[in-house]
Amino acid sequence: MADFNSEFWSWFISAIVVGGFIWMLYLLQINNKAQLPEDGEAKPTGHVWDEDLQELNTPLPRWWLYMFYITIVFGAVYLALYPGLGSYKGVLGWSSVGEYEAEVAKADAEFGPLYDKFLNEDLAALATSKDAMRTGERLYVNYCAVCHGSDARGAKGFPNLRDNDWLYGGDPETIKTTIMYGRTGAMPAWEGALGGAEGVAQVAEYVQQLAGRDIDADVAEQGKAKFDVFCVACHTPEGTGIQAMGAPNLTDNIWLYGGSAKAIKQTIAMGREGRMPAHAEFLGEAKVHILAAYIYSLSNENE
Numbered sequence: 225m226a227d228f229n230s231e232f233w234s235w236f237i238s239a240i241v242v243g244g245f246i247w248m249l250y251l252l253q254i255n256n257k258a259q260l261p262e263d264g265e266a267k268p269t270g271h272v273w274d275e276d277l278q279e280l281n282t283p284l285p286r287w288w289l290y291m292f293y294i295t296i297v298f299g300a301v302y303l304a305l306y307p308g309l310g311s312y313k314g315v316l317g318w319s320s321v322g323e324y325e326a327e328v329a330k331a332d333a334e335f336g337p338l339y340d341k342f343l344n345e346d347l348a349a350l351a352t353s354k355d356a357m358r359t360g361e362r363l364y365v366n367y368c369a370v371c372h373g374s375d376a377r378g379a380k381g382f383p384n385l386r387d388n389d390w391l392y393g394g395d396p397e398t399i400k401t402t403i404m405y406g407r408t409g410a411m412p413a414w415e416g417a418l419g420g421a422e423g424v425a426q427v428a429e430y431v432q433q434l435a436g437r438d439i440d441a442d443v444a445e446q447g448k449a450k451f452d453v454f455c456v457a458c459h460t461p462e463g464t465g466i467q468a469m470g471a472p473n474l475t476d477n478i479w480l481y482g483g484s485a486k487a488i489k490q491t492i493a494m495g496r497e498g499r500m501p502a503h504a505e506f507l508g509e510a511k512v513h514i515l516a517a518y519i520y521s522l523s524n525e526n527e
């Protein structure tokens with residue numbers, strides 16, 4: 225009820241609940257009054273079916289009636305103990321949020337030591353521990369697969385974590401830093417600086433030459449002149465990128481945002497801003513430590 229800023233709805237719901245109780249009691253009271261007549265024979269109500277099947281005005285059996293009273297008492301006691309009447313919190317102070325938090329605290333107390341025991345281990349060594357990597361895989365599926373894919377091969381805009389191509393670096397400590405504090409890739413939009421679509425097309429041609437494709441050499445030549453002015457600060461003159469800036473290697477033909485001429489032009493014209501969220505607070509260092517070792521183990525699987 226805390227979501228409502230006026231007390232109205234709390235009273236509204238309470239009134240419906242209490243009204244329901246009163247209505248049930250009233251109905252029971254009426255039925256209670258229907259007693260058998262003196263002679264013990266129930267009178268017909270006048271409804272007749274199938275020629276001779278009569279409905280009699282027989283009162284409810286006592287035990288049946290008492291069951292109704294018991295359910296009403298049960299309901300009243302329940303509403304006194306637990307939240308149900310508008311914003312009234314109940315005598316026990318129970319809440320679903322409180323229950324959830326208690327469960328999380330209990331799970332942390334139970335499983336926390338399982339994660340903590342790995343925290344002091346060297347990441348590269350941890351990556352060879354079957355036990356830790358099983359835990360790592362579970363954590364990965366829970367927290368990372370939504371973005372990087374259940375097979376960790378990524379998707380457009382979400383890097384493949386299994387290969388040896390890294391935006392930010394693939395040594396275990398760098399992977400851990402990436403997961404702990406997150407990353408934001410900042411590729412500016414260049415359409416204006418490059419003088420519109422033609423300039424973008426020229427640079428895109430050169431970028432494809434860097435990646436080793438067959439291209440129009442004249443156009444690429446013009447693109448190179450622009451690349452040397454605008455792009456080398458982050459992607460280096462050779463186009464191999466700078467991991468400290470998260471600027472990808474453009475020569476390896478591995479593309480974060482797609483390698484078609486169209487996708488490359490769009491990247492250059494409009495810019496990109498991939499965001500890897502920070503997990504330090506959300507997961508805690510112990511889980512991130514295991515995850516870093518797990519990611520490191522994935523990329524080294526084939527060696």
Ligand code: HEC
Nearest residue numbers: 367368371381383390391392393402408409498499500515
């Ligand atoms: C909301 C989506 C999202 C989630 C969840 C997410 N990531 Fe990422 N991650 C990204 C994006 C986007 C990037 C690329 C950032 C960029 O373009 O600069 C990235 C980058 C990375 C990188 C750097 C890769 C490289 O080439 O340097 C690693 C490592 C990584 N993520 C691991 C993880 C792990 C482990 C988890 C689970 C704890 C996780 N990510 C959860 C979106 C996500």
Ligand code: HEC
Nearest residue numbers: 409410411414454455458470471479480481482496497498
């Ligand atoms: C300020 C540094 C910076 C400059 C200058 C810069 N880039 Fe980038 N570029 C990046 C970063 C960072 C990314 C990755 C963005 C992400 O992870 O979301 C990127 C991504 C790209 C990509 C996508 C690669 C892929 O794998 O999909 C292309 C293509 C690219 N840049 C080309 C260029 C060109 C051409 C220029 C010059 C006109 C340029 N960049 C200038 C930082 C820069």
